[in-house]
Amino acid sequence: MAKNVNLVGRNLYDLDTYSSAEIETIFETTQVMKSIIKRDYKKIPTLRGKTVCTLFFEDSTRTRISFELAAKRLSADVISFTKAGSSLKKGESLQDTVYTLDAMGVDLYVIRHGCPGTPALVHKYSDKPVLNAGDGKHAHPTQALLDMFSIWEKKGTLDGLKITIVGDILHSRVARSNCIGMKKMGAEVTVCAPRTLMPPKIEKVYGVKAEYDLYKAVQEADAVMALRIQMERQSEGLFPSLGEYSQKYGLNKNVLEQTKDDVLIMHPGPMNRGIEIFPEVADSEHSVIIEQVTNGLAVRMALLFLILGGKAAKEVK
Amino acid sequence: MKFKRRIIDKIELDRILKRMANEVIERNKDYEDLYIVGIHTRGVPLAKRVASYIEEFEDVELQVGALDVTLYRDDLNNIEHQPKIKDSILRFDIEGKKILLVDDVLNTGRTVRAALNALIDYGRPRSIQLMVVVDRGNRELPIQADYVGKKVPTSHNEVIRLYLSDYDEKEEVDIFETEK
Amino acid sequence: MKKLLKNGNVFVSKNKKFEICDILLEDDKIKEIGKELSDSEAETIDCNGYHILPGLIDMHVHLRDPGYTAKEDIISGAKAAAKGGFSSICCMPNTNPVLDNTSAINYVTRKAGDLDKTRIFVIGAMSKGLEGKEIANIGSMVNAGVIGISDDGNCIQNTKVALNVVRYASTYDLPIIVHAEDYTLSGEGQVNYGKMSTKLGVKGIPSLSEEIIVSREIMLANVTNSHIHFSHVSTHRAVELIRRAKADGVNITAEVTPHHLLLTEEECAEFDTNKKMKPPLRTEKDRQALISGLQDGTIDVIATDHAPHTDYEKELEFLKAPFGVIGLESAFPALYTNLVKNGEFQLEELVAKMSENPAQIIKQDLGLIAEGKTADLAVVNLDESFLFSENYIASKSHNSPFLGKTFFGKPKFTLCKGKIIWQD
Numbered sequence: 001m002a003k004n005v006n007l008v009g010r011n012l013y014d015l016d017t018y019s020s021a022e023i024e025t026i027f028e029t030t031q032v033m034k035s036i037i038k039r040d041y042k043k044i045p046t047l048r049g050k051t052v053c054t055l056f057f058e059d060s061t062r063t064r065i066s067f068e069l070a071a072k073r074l075s076a077d078v079i080s081f082t083k084a085g086s087s088l089k090k091g092e093s094l095q096d097t098v099y100t101l102d103a104m105g106v107d108l109y110v111i112r113h114g115c116p117g118t119p120a121l122v123h124k125y126s127d128k129p130v131l132n133a134g135d136g137k138h139a140h141p142t143q144a145l146l147d148m149f150s151i152w153e154k155k156g157t158l159d160g161l162k163i164t165i166v167g168d169i170l171h172s173r174v175a176r177s178n179c180i181g182m183k184k185m186g187a188e189v190t191v192c193a194p195r196t197l198m199p200p201k202i203e204k205v206y207g208v209k210a211e212y213d214l215y216k217a218v219q220e221a222d223a224v225m226a227l228r229i230q231m232e233r234q235s236e237g238l239f240p241s242l243g244e245y246s247q248k249y250g251l252n253k254n255v256l257e258q259t260k261d262d263v264l265i266m267h268p269g270p271m272n273r274g275i276e277i278f279p280e281v282a283d284s285e286h287s288v289i290i291e292q293v294t295n296g297l298a299v300r301m302a303l304l305f306l307i308l309g310g311k312a313a314k315e316v317k
Numbered sequence: 318m319k320f321k322r323r324i325i326d327k328i329e330l331d332r333i334l335k336r337m338a339n340e341v342i343e344r345n346k347d348y349e350d351l352y353i354v355g356i357h358t359r360g361v362p363l364a365k366r367v368a369s370y371i372e373e374f375e376d377v378e379l380q381v382g383a384l385d386v387t388l389y390r391d392d393l394n395n396i397e398h399q400p401k402i403k404d405s406i407l408r409f410d411i412e413g414k415k416i417l418l419v420d421d422v423l424n425t426g427r428t429v430r431a432a433l434n435a436l437i438d439y440g441r442p443r444s445i446q447l448m449v450v451v452d453r454g455n456r457e458l459p460i461q462a463d464y465v466g467k468k469v470p471t472s473h474n475e476v477i478r479l480y481l482s483d484y485d486e487k488e489e490v491d492i493f494e495t496e497k
Numbered sequence: 498m499k500k501l502l503k504n505g506n507v508f509v510s511k512n513k514k515f516e517i518c519d520i521l522l523e524d525d526k527i528k529e530i531g532k533e534l535s536d537s538e539a540e541t542i543d544c545n546g547y548h549i550l551p552g553l554i555d556m557h558v559h560l561r562d563p564g565y566t567a568k569e570d571i572i573s574g575a576k577a578a579a580k581g582g583f584s585s586i587c588c589m590p591n592t593n594p595v596l597d598n599t600s601a602i603n604y605v606t607r608k609a610g611d612l613d614k615t616r617i618f619v620i621g622a623m624s625k626g627l628e629g630k631e632i633a634n635i636g637s638m639v640n641a642g643v644i645g646i647s648d649d650g651n652c653i654q655n656t657k658v659a660l661n662v663v664r665y666a667s668t669y670d671l672p673i674i675v676h677a678e679d680y681t682l683s684g685e686g687q688v689n690y691g692k693m694s695t696k697l698g699v700k701g702i703p704s705l706s707e708e709i710i711v712s713r714e715i716m717l718a719n720v721t722n723s724h725i726h727f728s729h730v731s732t733h734r735a736v737e738l739i740r741r742a743k744a745d746g747v748n749i750t751a752e753v754t755p756h757h758l759l760l761t762e763e764e765c766a767e768f769d770t771n772k773k774m775k776p777p778l779r780t781e782k783d784r785q786a787l788i789s790g791l792q793d794g795t796i797d798v799i800a801t802d803h804a805p806h807t808d809y810e811k812e813l814e815f816l817k818a819p820f821g822v823i824g825l826e827s828a829f830p831a832l833y834t835n836l837v838k839n840g841e842f843q844l845e846e847l848v849a850k851m852s853e854n855p856a857q858i859i860k861q862d863l864g865l866i867a868e869g870k871t872a873d874l875a876v877v878n879l880d881e882s883f884l885f886s887e888n889y890i891a892s893k894s895h896n897s898p899f900l901g902k903t904f905f906g907k908p909k910f911t912l913c914k915g916k917i918i919w920q921d
């Protein structure tokens with residue numbers, strides 16, 4: 001384990017503030033947590049007496065359950081605060097919500113919010129660490145960590161690997177956090193999308209390669225990740241039809257044939273089968289999609305342990 | 318930290334381990350259900366060492382595992398540095414088995430308490446025995462070892478350190494005094 | 498009432514140069530400028546070590562009064578202006594009710610007239626209710642004293658309406674002040690479309706959104722021969738469009754804000770809502786183009802677009818927080834410190850862009866230090882530095898992108914019509 005890594009009391013807004021040594025430590029701890037998940041008795045007493053609050057202003061049952069189960073496996077108490085849908089209503093005050101929860105003795109916040117930058121705002125009202133579980137189209141660092149762990153676990157490293165992310169890059173916080181994290185760990189990242197779904201200047205911002213032809217994008221890849229396409233992008237006029245999208249950017253058998261023999265196929269879920277990914281690919285031996293879910297739980301356990309397990313060093317605000 | 322004196326040298330350490338191996342043999346008769354588990358960090362090579370002596374004396378093969386108790390510690394709130402976890406390796410089912418826990422030093426008893434809890438989360442062993450090289454007193458919990466290499470009464474400002482050739486350049490047990 | 502300002506470094510307008518001399522004021526006029534003046538009746542003010550500028554003029558201020566007085570009101574806004582060295586400001590009509598009718602305009606002029614502080618000119622709406630549908634009562638607003646018209650904050654999207662407003666207003670001798678933004682392109686954009694929108698994962702406001710309207714308005718100005726003034730120009734292509742149109746003789750003028758001159762989109766990286774405004778902070782290339790535009794006269798005026806919002810509103814989530822930043826009190830010190838002090842820009846030029854030039858655009862006989870002219874003056878100490886903090890700010894709101902910065906060029910006195918309206 002890397003020396004001098006101390007994540008106690010740290011916030012996780014995005015991976016830009018985490019070093020490669022810290023990410024490596026998270027991976028190693030994740031491996032331990034994964035072995036615990038796999039045994040018959042899956043609970044450990046590590047965070048007994050700690051309270052984790054999940055603050056979800058946006059619907060995401062999957063992510064919320066994953067965090068809450070992670071906390072429970074570590075014997076922490078969980079407060080679940082959901083306010084989906086009402087987040088942009090007038091008169092809603094995040095400040096009051098956080099003050100109230102803080103008064104109840106929360107030790108760590110997990111926040112999902114439709115508005116980018118909100119995790120940092122929560123930390124403005126509370127001195128407790130904040131974990132970003134997705135803020136608007138900005139960042140989703142725990143998803144990126146689990147994606148990266150899934151590759152790291154199979155390939156032993158990310159350094160020098162070629163990773164391709166295909167889909168609606170423009171609206172994807174998963175893609176953004178992965179670009180930051182994977183580059184940090186030494187991978188070469190290619191993003192692939194129609195031009196209307198590609199963020200401007202992405203090559204400059206993240207040091208990744210933008211490719212518009214799926215066949216070219218996957219040829220050299222060690223891992224290919226498909227992103228979920230939201231149906232409403234069509235009505236927003238960003239691409240002509242799901243049919244055409246699927247034909248040009250869907251991962252199907254023909255695409256898989258162009259890849260390396262040991263390529264990993266990934267998807268953050270939930271999948272639109274038959275649109276961005278086809279069953280013959282999603283269920284192939286290359287796919288680690290189901291394992292990503294387990295890894296998600298393990299990564300979140302690792303983070304909760306690393307951040308809450310220990311006396312918090314005084315953080316300078 | 319100031320070196321005070323050596324309390325066990327290389328030869329004596331080897332003699333102690335052999336002696337304790339014999340005690341285990343005497344007490345356990347059959348080895349089918351006996352699994353040896355070392356507590357990270359120093360307990361792991363000690364467990365291997367003791368196991369190899371029993372194997373040598375009795376011509377049997379034993380299962381040896383490693384247990385990390387970090388996740389079971391009760392003092393996580395008080396440690397300043399990031400606790401490091403090592404993977405617990407128990408490649409066997411402990412259900413109904415006799416477990417021999419091995420550690421280097423028995424002090425407050427809290428590490429052993431954590432190890433007992435950790436072990437029990439893996440299953441329900443028939444019995445658990447405890448072996449330590451040094452028992453330095455200062456117990457805070459009602460825990461006693463079944464096999465003790467040497468009893469060394471110490472005060473709170475003293476630290477006992479076991480060196481093993483698996484990790485270190487020497488093999489001995491030293492006592493240090495912390496400056497306060 | 499006479500005042501004698503002794504030994505100041507005076508910006509003498511006829512020479513466009515600074516000279517150490519005295520200024521004698523009588524009532525609201527500058528009576529005499531010269532060396533070693535004396536007048537036994539006059540109150541003497543020692544200005545040794547200070548620079549004396551024409552009272553600054555800000556032609557783009559949101560006073561929020563009537564309607565949004567938690568953010569600012571006429572009194573607090575005038576105070577902030579005086580503290581920033583401004584003797585005159587022009588207030589924008591996006592209040593509640595909108596300044597698109599005589600009675601609303603009278604309310605502002607009456608309240609401002611009672612103040613005996615910074616002079617406040619009113620800009621009336623271009624379209625009724627700023628809705629971009631029907632021409633506002635421009636004729637009667639001119640009678641009520643407006644010095645320009647603008648839908649600022651909004652932009653007329655329908656080209657036919659835009660044309661008719663410009664054509665109708667061309668009868669009156671006033672600037673038509675345009676906030677250039679194509680809504681179909683800016684949409685729900687929050688920051689510059691480009692590096693920062695990608696980094697933050699928020700929708701971007703492309704430069705094109707501004708440039709398309711600038712192009713359109715240049716054409717409208719050309720066919721109607723009216724005077725169109727562009728508010729807060731922010732992109733390098735917009736500067737180029739204006740430069741070429743001016744060369745072609747089209748009757749247009751343009752302004753730029755201190756924040757667009759001094760800051761870039763990089764400032765937004767931490768989701769600081771005090772860096773969120775329209776148009777958004779752009780790239781370094783744009784910023785450099787704005788400075789060049791200022792230098793070669795493509796851009797005539799620096800105006801603050803002072804847009805106060807309460808702390809409560811700005812402390813919201815990034816998407817929820819309103820656009821706009823305050824600027825009255827930071828404008829001159831920030832520009833002096835970051836453009837003049839480092840030699841990028843001449844102090845004389847900066848002063849002209851903040852006094853004489855806006856006075857010409859709003860057609861007021863102000864902005865000059867010359868005998869017989871109105872005694873509007875800003876006395877500043879270029880060598881005195883200060884911390885620009887929330888405590889320093891006199892405005893009701895604190896949403897400045899410059900909080901925590903140290904500036905030189907501290908305003909010491911501001912005079913309007915011969916009266917000291919603010920003193921450090």
Ligand SMILES: [Zn+2]
Binds near residue numbers: 729
């Ligand atoms: Zn505007």
